[in-house]
Amino acid sequence: MRTMDGSFLAVLTNRLAEVDSARARRYPGDSGGRQPVHTCYVPADQATEDLPARWGAQALAAFDEHAPDPAAMAAIIGVPAALAPTVYDRVRAKLEHEPVEDLRVDFEDGYGIRDAATEDADALAAARLIRGWGLAGVGIRMKSFDTMELTHRAVDTLDLVLTELGTPPPGFVVTFPKVTGPEQVTALVELLDLFESRLGMPEGSLRFEIQIETTQAVIDHKGRFAIPRLIGAGAGRVSGLHFGTYDYTAACGLSAADQHLAHPACDFARNAMQVGAAGTGVRLSDGSSNVLPVGDNVRHGWLTHYELVRRSLSRGFFQGWDLHPAQLVSRYCAVFTHHLETAEADGARLAAYVSRTGGSVLDEPATAAALATSLTRGIDCGALTEAEVAGFCGLSPESLTALAQRRL
Template sequence: MPAVPDLPPVPPVPPGFAAAYRAQRARFPGLSGRQPVHTVYVPADRFTAGTVAAWRDEALGLVHAHLAGPGELADVFGVPDGTAAAVHARLLAKLGREPIEDLRIDFEDGYGAPPDAVEDAHVEQAAEAVAALHAAGALPRRWGPRVKSFADGDPERSIRTLAGIVHGVAERAGGLPPGFTVTFPKVLMEDYLRQFADVLAQLEDGLGARLRFEMQVEAPQTLPFLRAELAEALDGRLAAAHFGVFDYTAALGLPPHEQRLDHPACDHARHVMQTAFAGTGVELSDGSLAASPASGRAGDVHALWRRHAELVRHSLRHGFYQGWDMHPSHLVSRFAAVYAFHLADYDAHRERVRAWEERREAGGGVMDEPATIRTLAAALRRADAALP
């Protein structure tokens, strides 16, 4: 029997590995918790304690008038007959129970730039309304303001509104209700992010709550400084990045009729966002459709729903599971499209995961890789969270 040759010594683990691994775990924690499927934007001067109920009632009214049963839903949204009944039932239940998952009180583009005294009064009004919603158990699971951008050259106004909301709600509600986040728009300079994070750190003293924010990606100038290290550099305060379709396409000089979420330029920007924040725990959200039904006639309502659902499906296919809704009619097409998307392949995904776990073939000639199974399992978790 031939002699076994001596093996060379095994090199030791590199001395820098432990530090690098700790940095990896800190930088890429992955997503945790339930991400809302949408954010509803309401101008601050129109926001009251009755806003959530008003949106619910209008959306339900539109369903009863123009989407009476599964057959109509299948026709409007192109949902298979076998799925339409489940989507329709879930849609009605959702609108009745939780029509808004994430609410943003808008003090920026949707609001304007009134005199300071007027905005201060609306801040007080908003704080009263949030406290009343919280007391009634009707405050959405996530909520907060969108303040003005530092890029406007007036950070004092932005900070004053934010402080007024935070302290005003906390005083009236006996503390800041859970789910608070603030949207920081038009981030044209990376330094603005650090400055805004410092403002939040100062505001949270005595609140007993950690304040986090979401940035808006609304200009091509923002894309170059999006990177994984950004969330870490901001002390974990960056909760999300939201895409702003209209400012972004305007900044590129696209013509008005090309300001749309499914434009290739928007796909590029969203993919940069995905690449920058993959695995970091920073949530991603798509933008909005700036349209409402042209009239109350069924044809106009259906046309709006079809276009909005088309854009929602485009976002979902590209891995953006949250978007903005700007009108009560959008709630109908949002939830209908989301539910149909998750239900379409739910059983097939579950069977493939079970087959993998049981070390058997899933059938249909499918050969799954571990990465595919992780994706399928994540899709099932996301569907379970989204479906009522």
């Protein structure tokens, strides 16, 4: 027998409906589409028309010299011997056909402070290059809003780039470094509103990623968790959070020898990024390794980078920074090995979930979505083929997308 008063229940459900609606706006989930496995940062004065192809050629040259066959690659980088032939062939194909997935022309630390005329010229040149590269992901890292002088220079550079571009290409994004509070994010949002109005761009089309490289971007001066406030201040324009390894570890007071991605201080910041961005649709990118595979350091640089990328992948960071062409080798070796090691088991679990036949693991819808997302990531970057994934799970790319979005 029902004893609940109908008017009370109506008030209760209406109140909860408002809460649910606000949560849905705040946590819309991932928008879908491909996420690059890396972002390459190149100082603006080193950017050239042939940059993506040149990075690929330099990576291939290092590959040929130091890892001329699958066995050598396995011995140097750490790829499991059983997977080495497949990884070797697919990394080589990647370097030949799509060496760079995402690229930022850097006007910040990698570029430094130049006179106004020089940076003006480099900003205009960068816009022309961005238009011509035809990359799926591209943009600039502007200077920070740390001081009045830097802010003025950041605004001038962004103005020149956007004005010269006219209409930015799809996938264009601005990297906003050294953010210390939501007020800076709000200022950038207002600036982008102004640019869109002045240049006739669709409202909300200019997006940016926040670099988490200050301690204040993690815990603010009042002891509050800062990242949700930064994302909220972005008013829907924030596309990603990118970790800044060396500024952050230096800010934590670590000595130079301890400033690396595997330090527990970095894990704390990344965990904060992960929890703070969860469900918002804001994607995560890990930072860089400054141990470069050059000169006599190629093998050590590759192994260090490979292990750090594998570590990031296992912690849910599917994108990271690359600073040198030879790092493309260890990046793709790590990413491809990760997907090839997990794809068959993931596919079997997904097939069991979809067919409701059970198995040794009882998966929930959220886990099925994660499995589908992982397999899709593998296809997107070239680690897996559609035919392989279909053989593992019996699903088409369209069905994988539907599962990832929990529509199936």
